[in-house]
Amino acid sequence: MIEKSSVAMPGRWRKPKQARSWVRVNRMLDVAEALFVEQGYAAATTKQIAAEADVPIGTLYQFFPDKAAILEALAERYTNLLIERMQVFETPEMIELPLEDYVKRFTEGIDSFFTESPGYRATFIEINTAMPEVDQAGDDLLMQAYKRILLKLNGAFTDDDCEAIAFVMIKAVGNLVWSASGQPPEFRQRLLLEAEQLSLNYLKSYLPEA
Amino acid sequence: MIEKSSVAMPGRWRKPKQARSWVRVNRMLDVAEALFVEQGYAAATTKQIAAEADVPIGTLYQFFPDKAAILEALAERYTNLLIERMQVFETPEMIELPLEDYVKRFTEGIDSFFTESPGYRATFIEINTAMPEVDQAGDDLLMQAYKRILLKLNGAFTDDDCEAIAFVMIKAVGNLVWSASGQPPEFRQRLLLEAEQLSLNYLKSYLPEA
DNA sequence: TTTCAATGCGAGCTTCATTCATATTTTACT
DNA sequence: AGTAAAATATGAATGAAGCTCGCATTGAAA
Structure with missing residues (x-):
């Protein structure tokens, strides 16, 4: 393991x-x-x-x-970039936004990262199949970032909750946005709205006050 | 394209x-x-x-x-099996279940399929990286099945709605359950509950009467 | 200047996937 | 049964790609 x-x-x-x-x-x-x-x-x-x-x-x-190490180096490069990009969403101004707006911006943020980085797609499309550990390592970093965000949204979350919710958001919603980025523009827009709905409804069940 | x-x-x-x-x-x-x-x-x-x-x-x-064709043949085998497995969820008895129960059974059904078929994981872990068309073809079949289910749950859905919702359920929720199947048992159980919540809250926003 | 680590180099080795010419067996038809 | 055509069997040989290794050159610390 x-x-x-x-x-x-x-x-x-x-x-x-x-x-x-x-x-x-x-x-x-x-x-x-x-x-x-x-x-x-x-x-x-x-x-x-x-x-x-x-x-x-x-x-x-x-x-x-070996050849795979080249791919890993690229993955490292991109993961760092993505995490850096996510930091904006930990700032107080962002955290204080109504949940609707926060989720919307977050989804769009992820999406534009995928859209603007053609190399990201090519890199991770290989990674997640051929080198699960590397993929996992990247996802772990993203989940940590997301856990921090969750704690800021609601300090009462237990660690287990954070762990589970972050997993869901990264794996489910992240994958959805990722898949959407390979679809025709019109459908993709629709899917992004769905991704927002999906996140929002789910998060609302944990953050009723928002 | x-x-x-x-x-x-x-x-x-x-x-x-x-x-x-x-x-x-x-x-x-x-x-x-x-x-x-x-x-x-x-x-x-x-x-x-x-x-x-x-x-x-x-x-x-x-x-x-070629070697890849062997993998494709296995993928075909498994996709057919999974689709067959999904047919139960199109039966009237299932459709008439309260949404809570329906979603619960569905999630568990998918999960047990993954759990019981070690070959499925090994096969599709390669497939979705090396042969996106094949993976796409499999997902398309699953989405079609899901679209049929959606229409039975609510005949008023437009085709666009069905398309989008099915995409979300297969890509987001499917991927979540898939990812969960690689986690330690305890955490995995928690994640399955989350998957249910995620699906349920999302579907409820489209099926308020349930 | 000396000395050693870091870097430069590419012909050639190894490990696959894949081919092909030829032999054998099964099927279809008389 | 007899016979031609299709299907199947076979494995040595080919070729492509990843990777190695011994030796040459350069950089920097002493």
Whole structure:
């Protein structure tokens, strides 16, 4: 069983210690991301990534123990970005909003993150299948963030409640918005409204006063 | 864009026309399923599958155009099983149940299906990453079933409503129950209750009379 | 300057998935 | 039964991709 850690995973790739290699590593990651978006993870070869990043294959493997580690590094990058994005929703101004508005903004926030980051989709579409631990680690971080939000919304929540509600919101609602982002624009808009309704009705059952 | 079809996918594998090959094909599928559960899709090799099923590698490729087709065949098998399982929820006795009870049974039904079928998890964990079309095809079938259920619950629903609600229930709630099935028993029970609440509150907003 | 760690490099090894030419068995039809 | 066509059987060989390894070069600390 995988122990749930409260810190971000160490990351399986070797971080360069010299400046010149930093730029190469970042180039590899950027190229990899682009190729994963265009062709999918499986179709993109390590040779291709190395070639387009203009580094020899040996150098690629100097920093990434294997192909999957490249994907993990991208996942790490994105998870941090998403968590950063979520911080706005912990601010007092946000927390004091009526629940309706809060939920609406939150849903839209998540959605626009997905929409604006084509690489996110390409990355996590592979991740959640091939590397459940990594996916789990990302979700854990998101759930922690959500738990903090819940406590701010209602200090009386037990830890168990927070745990369960955060799980529901991340897995159910998060997945819904994620799935919606792959749908045609019109239907997607409708689905976002549904996601709001889903969240709102559920949260209301825990926060009746709002 | 992938067109949404209302029929089950043709299936990319060649169905045997002679009895002797049926048993071999089924043996290959059974062995593949077991290996995918034990080692995961990527780790299981076609040679291994062929060897354990006691057929030469050439024979395997006689029926399955590639490794992925084996996985698809398993997905087909399971989707049909799940849809069959869902039919109970379209019967008049079920439909007439109070919404609370209906939702409870439904949630439990889905959950026990996941629990009782270890192969389902192993199969779809690969599917939804590596072969989105297949996953989509399965979800489409489930959504169709759910749309029929919705119409029976309330004949006044528009087609758009049914489409949206079914999408939400399959993607959000389905995914939640799926995720819960990978959690420790105690937490899992709690999550199932949450899944019920989530569904119930959401459906109630569309079916106030219940 | 010396010295060692960090980085650069790419031909070649290994491990799969997949093919193909050929042999055998089953089915359909006379 | 006899025979042609279709279906099935077979496994050595091919090719593609991930990854290794020994050696060369550069950076930085002493």
